[in-house]
Amino acid sequence: MAGAKTYRMAIRNAVRGLWRGYLSYEQFFSIMLLATEQGITEAAYTGARNCGIIPSELDYIQQRAILNMVLREQQWINGFAEAIEQSEKLTPMFKRADIWIGRFEGARDEMMLLTCDGAVRLKWIAPKGECPSCAKLDGQVRTVEYWRMVGVSPREHDNKLLACGGWKCHCTRIITDEPLSKGKFPSLP
Numbered sequence: 001m002a003g004a005k006t007y008r009m010a011i012r013n014a015v016r017g018l019w020r021g022y023l024s025y026e027q028f029f030s031i032m033l034l035a036t037e038q039g040i041t042e043a044a045y046t047g048a049r050n051c052g053i054i055p056s057e058l059d060y061i062q063q064r065a066i067l068n069m070v071l072r073e074q075q076w077i078n079g080f081a082e083a084i085e086q087s088e089k090l091t092p093m094f095k096r097a098d099i100w101i102g103r104f105e106g107a108r109d110e111m112m113l114l115t116c117d118g119a120v121r122l123k124w125i126a127p128k129g130e131c132p133s134c135a136k137l138d139g140q141v142r143t144v145e146y147w148r149m150v151g152v153s154p155r156e157h158d159n160k161l162l163a164c165g166g167w168k169c170h171c172t173r174i175i176t177d178e179p180l181s182k183g184k185f186p187s188l189p
């Protein structure tokens with residue numbers, strides 16, 4: 001694995017392979033197991049590295065968090081496989097694959113909350129057309145400690161604080177040295 005692009009390619013190839021019948025259900029399943037394990041772990045390592053932590057320095061809690069992120073993805077492989085096998089068209093399955101692919105950035109951003117120093121500033125960036133919650137969060141600069149307290153991360157699936165549920169979120173959160181946002185934190189969702 002080498003980054004988000006490789007993860008995207010691995011998932012899309014698996015989806016195409018199963019849909020066209022080049023891959024069996026079992027092959028698809030094991031490819032997806034491997035892709036999510038490698039991809040999400042690499043994404044999390046990238047997040048940690050952004051905070052100056054290398055993989056061998058991760059503590060037990062941080063390692064467990066990565067494992068949980070991987071397992072969270074893997075529980076949906078079976079449902080995805082069934083949908084692909086039943087779908088008449090490939091395009092909607094690629095749309096669904098985008099949700100999987102987006103978790104690369106999601107895992108990276110979540111990991112930054114777990115590894116960065118509490119005083120580091122993170123800025124939420126929402127592309128145009130995101131849900132009302134993400135739009136409200138756009139441009140918010142808060143410390144890691146503050147974000148931890150709020151309990152929201154970009155593309156975090158099934159997060160009740162995001163109107164989009166995180167599933168269709170395209171937001172990211174980056175390290176910045178811009179001034180902290182003033183005033184009340186927007187009410188969510």
Ligand SMILES: [Zn+2]
Binds near residue numbers: 132133134162
């Ligand atoms: Zn959203």
